[in-house]
Amino acid sequence: MLHRLIAGTALALPLLLAAPAFAKDPPKEAPTAKAAPAEKPAEKAAPAEKAPSPGQAAARERQKQCGAEWRALTDAQKTAQGPKWPQYWSKCNTRLKSGGKA
Numbered sequence: 001m002l003h004r005l006i007a008g009t010a011l012a013l014p015l016l017l018a019a020p021a022f023a024k025d026p027p028k029e030a031p032t033a034k035a036a037p038a039e040k041p042a043e044k045a046a047p048a049e050k051a052p053s054p055g056q057a058a059a060r061e062r063q064k065q066c067g068a069e070w071r072a073l074t075d076a077q078k079t080a081q082g083p084k085w086p087q088y089w090s091k092c093n094t095r096l097k098s099g100g101k102a
Contacts (some may be wrong), residue, residue: 059093066092 052060066089073082083091 060098062093063089065096 021087069092070088082088
């Protein structure tokens with residue numbers, strides 16, 4: 001076992017010593033012309049997020065309400081041959097869109 005360790009070290013030592021010679025030298029001078037365009041996008045402020053449309057806001061509220069109802073169901077009710085989330089969401093969304101009439 002010790003022999004393998006010594007042989008591995010003897011083989012790896014020349015590679016470790018030669019590694020700095022094969023390494024690429026970093027550029028000595030940073031080009032100033034290229035650095036300036038890179039800073040311009042950073043100076044621009046990110047556009048503010050658009051507010052959701054009234055339809056999107058209503059859909060999000062319906063999804064939150066249906067999600068709260070879904071979480072309120074017990075695990076036994078969810079798994080006992082009941083609908084999965086996509087089916088539940090579809091029915092709940094339809095019910096809320098119609099104003100609870102369905």
